[in-house]
Amino acid sequence: MVEQEGFRRYVAHIVLWIGIAIVAFPVYVAIVASTQDNALIANGQMSLLPGGHFFEVYYQTIFVGTSGSTREPVANMMLNSLVMALLIAVGKIAISIISAYGIVYFRFPFRMPIFWIIFITLMLPVEVRIYPTYKIVADLHMLDSYAGLALPLIASATATLLFRQFFMTVPDELLEASRIDGAGPLRFFWDTLLPLSRTNMAALFVILFILGWNQYLWPLLITTRDDMQTIQIGIRKMMTTNDALTEWPIVMATAVLAMLPPVFVVVAMQKLFVRGLVETEK
Amino acid sequence: MANVTLRNVRKTYPGGFEAIKGVNVDVGDGQFCVLVGPSGCGKSTLLRMVAGLETVTGGEIDIGGKVVNQVEPADRDIAMVFQNYALYPHMSVFNNMAYGLRNRGMKEAEIKARVEEAARVLELAPMLDRKPRQLSGGQRQRVAMGRAIVRQPKVFLFDEPLSNLDAKLRIAMRVEIRKLQRRLNTTSIYVTHDQLEAMTLADILVVMNGGQVEQIGNPLAIYEKPATTFVASFIGAPPMNLMSTRPDEIKSQLGGAGDAGILGIRPEDFVITDQTPAGGVALPLTVEAIERVGAETFVYGSRQQDDKRVAATPGELPPGEIIVRIPGSEAPPIGQKIRVAAVRQKLHLFSGDGRTRIEA
Numbered sequence: 001m002v003e004q005e006g007f008r009r010y011v012a013h014i015v016l017w018i019g020i021a022i023v024a025f026p027v028y029v030a031i032v033a034s035t036q037d038n039a040l041i042a043n044g045q046m047s048l049l050p051g052g053h054f055f056e057v058y059y060q061t062i063f064v065g066t067s068g069s070t071r072e073p074v075a076n077m078m079l080n081s082l083v084m085a086l087l088i089a090v091g092k093i094a095i096s097i098i099s100a101y102g103i104v105y106f107r108f109p110f111r112m113p114i115f116w117i118i119f120i121t122l123m124l125p126v127e128v129r130i131y132p133t134y135k136i137v138a139d140l141h142m143l144d145s146y147a148g149l150a151l152p153l154i155a156s157a158t159a160t161l162l163f164r165q166f167f168m169t170v171p172d173e174l175l176e177a178s179r180i181d182g183a184g185p186l187r188f189f190w191d192t193l194l195p196l197s198r199t200n201m202a203a204l205f206v207i208l209f210i211l212g213w214n215q216y217l218w219p220l221l222i223t224t225r226d227d228m229q230t231i232q233i234g235i236r237k238m239m240t241t242n243d244a245l246t247e248w249p250i251v252m253a254t255a256v257l258a259m260l261p262p263v264f265v266v267v268a269m270q271k272l273f274v275r276g277l278v279e280t281e282k
Numbered sequence: 283m284a285n286v287t288l289r290n291v292r293k294t295y296p297g298g299f300e301a302i303k304g305v306n307v308d309v310g311d312g313q314f315c316v317l318v319g320p321s322g323c324g325k326s327t328l329l330r331m332v333a334g335l336e337t338v339t340g341g342e343i344d345i346g347g348k349v350v351n352q353v354e355p356a357d358r359d360i361a362m363v364f365q366n367y368a369l370y371p372h373m374s375v376f377n378n379m380a381y382g383l384r385n386r387g388m389k390e391a392e393i394k395a396r397v398e399e400a401a402r403v404l405e406l407a408p409m410l411d412r413k414p415r416q417l418s419g420g421q422r423q424r425v426a427m428g429r430a431i432v433r434q435p436k437v438f439l440f441d442e443p444l445s446n447l448d449a450k451l452r453i454a455m456r457v458e459i460r461k462l463q464r465r466l467n468t469t470s471i472y473v474t475h476d477q478l479e480a481m482t483l484a485d486i487l488v489v490m491n492g493g494q495v496e497q498i499g500n501p502l503a504i505y506e507k508p509a510t511t512f513v514a515s516f517i518g519a520p521p522m523n524l525m526s527t528r529p530d531e532i533k534s535q536l537g538g539a540g541d542a543g544i545l546g547i548r549p550e551d552f553v554i555t556d557q558t559p560a561g562g563v564a565l566p567l568t569v570e571a572i573e574r575v576g577a578e579t580f581v582y583g584s585r586q587q588d589d590k591r592v593a594a595t596p597g598e599l600p601p602g603e604i605i606v607r608i609p610g611s612e613a614p615p616i617g618q619k620i621r622v623a624a625v626r627q628k629l630h631l632f633s634g635d636g637r638t639r640i641e642a
Contacts, residue, residue, distance in 0.1 A: 173368035176335050181382030181429075182356035191381070195372040 027259070034058070034252035041248045053249065061253040066238050074254050077231040080149075081213055082261060084230060087150035088212030089205050096156050097197065100163035101189055105175070115164075122157040126218055134221055144228045149219055153212065159204055166200050167193065202272035210262045231258045284346035284359075284436035284469050285311050286332065292340030293327055293493075301327045303493040304341065309486060312467040314460070316501075318480035319490035320516070326441055328490070329473045333362050333439050346436050356385075361430035362439040366446060367422045369414040369429075375401075376410040379428045393432075400428040403462070420451045427459070431466065438463070440472040444479065456482060477517050481505070489513045511636030514546050520580060520605045522546045522630065535563050536629075543634030549580065549607035551628035554620050561626035567604055569620060572613045579613045581606040583620065 029048075033041060036051035065073045102108075103115050126133065133152045142148030170193070178188040219230045229237070235258065238251045266273070286309040293302035301324045309315040317325040330336040332343055334355035342349050350358050361382075369378050376397055383393045401407045404424040414422055423443060430438055440459070444452045460483055463470050474480055480487055480501065487501040489512075497509040501517075508514035508522070515521040524546045527533055532545060535558070547563065558564040567583030585602045606622050614620050631640040 171366060171368065173364045173366055174370065176333075176355075177362070177364060177368040177370075177429075179335065179355045180333065180360065180362050182385035183381070187385065192370055192372075198372075 030252045030255050034061075034249050034256055036249055038245065038247055038249050042245050057249045057253050058257075061250045061257065066247050066250050067244075072226040072229065072234060074231065074234065074257055076227060077229060077234040077254075078257060078261070080146075080228060081230040081232065081258075083146050084149045084215065084219070085209050085212035085261070087146060088153050088215075089208035091150060091154035092156040092159050092208050093201055093204055095154055096159035097163050097194075097201070100160050100167055101193065103160075104164055104167040105185070105188075118157050118160055120157075121155065122161075126153065130217070130221070137222055143222050144225050148222050149215075149228075149230070150212075153215065153218060156208075159208070162200065162204060163197065166197060170196060199272050199275045202269050202275075206265055206269050206273045209265050213258075213262055285309060285344070286315075286437055286469055286471065287344040288328075288332075288341065289344065290341035291328070291331065291338060291343060293324070293331060293336065294339045301493050302331070305490075305493075305495050307486075307488055307495065307498060309469055309471060312469055313485040314463055314470045314472065314483055315486045315488060316472045316474060316480045316484035317488045317490055318474055318477060318516070319496075321475055323490045324493040325473045325475075325490050329439055329441055329471060332437070332471060333360055334358050359436040360439055361433045361435040361437075362441065363426045363430050363443045365442040367414075367426040367443075369422060369425055371414055374411050374413060375406060375417070375425050375428075378414065378425055379432050382429065382433055396432045396434075397428070400432045403431070404428050419447050420455065423447060423455060427462070431462070436469065438468050438470040440470065442474055443472075444474075445476070452479075459483065477519060481517070487517075489516060491516075507639065508546075508630065509639050511544055511546065511632050514630060514632070518548060520549050520607070522548050523604050524632075524636075525585075525604075527631075532563065532565075536631075537561075542631040542640045544632040544636055546630035546632065547624045547628060548630075549605040551624045552604075552606040552608075552622040553624070554581075554606070554608065554614070555623050556621055557623065559623055559625045562624050563629060564621055564623035565604065566619060566621050567606075569614050569616050569618050570603070572616060574611050574613070576611065577609070579608050579611050581608060581613055581620075583622070 032048060032050050033046060034057055035054040036046060037053060040046055040051075061073075062075045063073050065071045099118065103111060103118075137143065137148045137152060140148075142151070174192060175188060178192055183191060214232060215230070216232050216236075219233050220236075223229045223233065231254065235251060235254050238254065239246055286307075288305050288307045291302055291305045292300070294300045305328060307315065317328060319325045327336060331338050332345075334350065334353060338351045343351055345358060345360070370381065373381065379397045379400060380393045383396065397410070398407070401410055404427060406421065406424055406428060409417060409421060409425075414425065417425065423446075426443065443459070444455050447455060456479055459472075472479075472483060474483075484501045486498060487504050488498050489496045489504065491512050497504055497513045504513060505517055508517060511524055515524060524544055525532065527536060527542055527545050536542075536545070545563070555564075565585060567581075567585060569581055570584050571582040573580040573582070583604050583606060585604060604622070632638065633640060
């Protein structure tokens with residue numbers, strides 16, 4: 001990095017601080033609002049300093065829920081979101097690493113057409129195929145179930161593509177050495193390819209977990225029961241009240257809670273994640 | 283332990299390209315066979331066919347009296363050392379060597395004994411817990427060798443194993459490989475493009491070109507009596523001087539043998555002299571360049587008359603240029619006209635197309 005002299009350096013730092021403030025301020029407001037009295041917020045007299053209701057608000061949010069539109073405790077919503085996000089992330093990785101293995105290492109009829117069909121599904125996100133997908137899930141009686149939440153989102157062309165690219169950089173000699181060492185296709189996959197893909201899988205897990213956690217449209221459609229709703233849907237439902245006051249501290253507390261698992265995943269897997277993105281050593 | 287016999291082995295790729303055009307080689311038990319040739323000559327393909335990594339489209343490969351054309355690599359009882367070593371990057375040195383044994387269901391105690399023995403021989407004992415990336419190139423090379431020897435296979439296959447090492451290490455490893463092979467007395471096939479490696483390692487040398495065998499034999503016999511101009515210029519550094527016998531000057535000196543077509547003389551067989559040995563050949567040269575390497579000196583000279591050489595061969599000199607090797611570091615100055623001569627016994631005569639050797 002180029003060290004700059006005096007004045008110019010301060011300007012640069014000020015710009016950076018402004019950027020951080022713009023990103024961080026809404027988060028700060030959410031945290032502050034979740035510790036205040038609802039009446040104050042409703043009156044438009046919200047202070048920008050933390051209030052004194054931290055414990056009672058979070059207790060109510062996590063274990064009781066709002067008194068209005070959805071009475072589900074947020075702990076349960078988080079569990080639903082967590083199960084869905086994990087199923088999606090793990091499922092996507094498992095399915096796509098296997099299909100990429102098939103496409104890269106086996107010669108079978110219609111191999112390239114199959115690859116292109118997988119590739120084309122990139123152009124069909126959930127939003128585009130939502131009606132047929134909903135119909136199928138409904139016909140299979142998977143509404144209001146974890147399977148219905150996760151399964152339709154598991155197939156992933158992106159992840160398949162990513163693993164395909166990675167597998168193609170693995171030297172052929174490793175496969176040949178394995179063959180001479182008496183390892184069949186499954187052993188090669190399990191003993192060599194999977195360990196080598198570890199960092200890639202970690203990077204993908206972070207991305208896919210957050211993607212799954214933040215799903216909105218699909219869970220909105222296929223969950224009708226309150227005890228199956230995810231946290232993202234819960235926040236939205238809490239805000240819509242017909243004739244009562246929106247319980248803003250609880251809404252904000254839920255939003256803060258919704259941020260925590262992705263933050264936790266990123267922090268915990270940061271090292272592997274970065275290595276997965278930049279690693280060249282094979 | 284095992285002979286390796288290739289009978290009329292062919293490899294044709296689906297596109298119709300013929301990589302191996304009928305090769306016959308017989309490697310005796312415990313012999314060290316080196317396949318040498320320029321890149322693209324099919325030597326690696328041939329080795330990979332012996333390993334079972336490439337299918338055989340014609341002929342038979344026989345290991346230890348059994349035709350193995352349809353046998354999986356793992357069941358051929360061979361071990362291979364790859365050019366880039368192909369070590370499993372996520373496994374420790376110990377596990378790299380043990381992997382093949384574990385897949386065969388060998389008992390852990392036996393595996394440990396074999397790996398430790400191999401590590402002792404290859405001086406890898408202190409590194410057994412390290413990962414390949416923590417090793418130097420030479421050490422990785424040794425691990426790759428270790429992985430081969432713990433298997434105690436019938437045949438070792440080496441695919442240019444030293445080409446990723448620096449020059450000094452390459453020579454050291456070359457000697458080690460030879461010593462190891464002698465001690466274990468395991469039949470080995472070794473692929474290289476380096477003619478020096480080929481000469482020093484081989485019991486049997488197989489010179490290949492364009493998917494075909496040019497000559498098979500003892501390395502020194504091949505050096506002394508190359509069968510074709512390709513072999514003549516490929517084996518030996520600097521390469522043999524090849525010239526057309528057509529110019530009257532040469533033709534008259536050779537007498538009846540002047541009809542052969544191509545005359546070859548190795549650089550070290552020339553002497554700088556004013557005399558013409560009886561039946562030999564003398565050439566007037568102008569010194570163009572001098573290369574001193576200490577113990578010997580290479581003199582690059584140009585012939586006076588324009589001589590278009592006939593055979594196009596790898597490592598060939600510009601037409602009319604002659605290399606002369608003289609011992610010591612004394613050399614005539616650049617620009618001086620000299621006369622070099624070679625005796626009759628040191629002349630190599632080939633037919634005009636370079637495909638046949640003619641004994642004068």
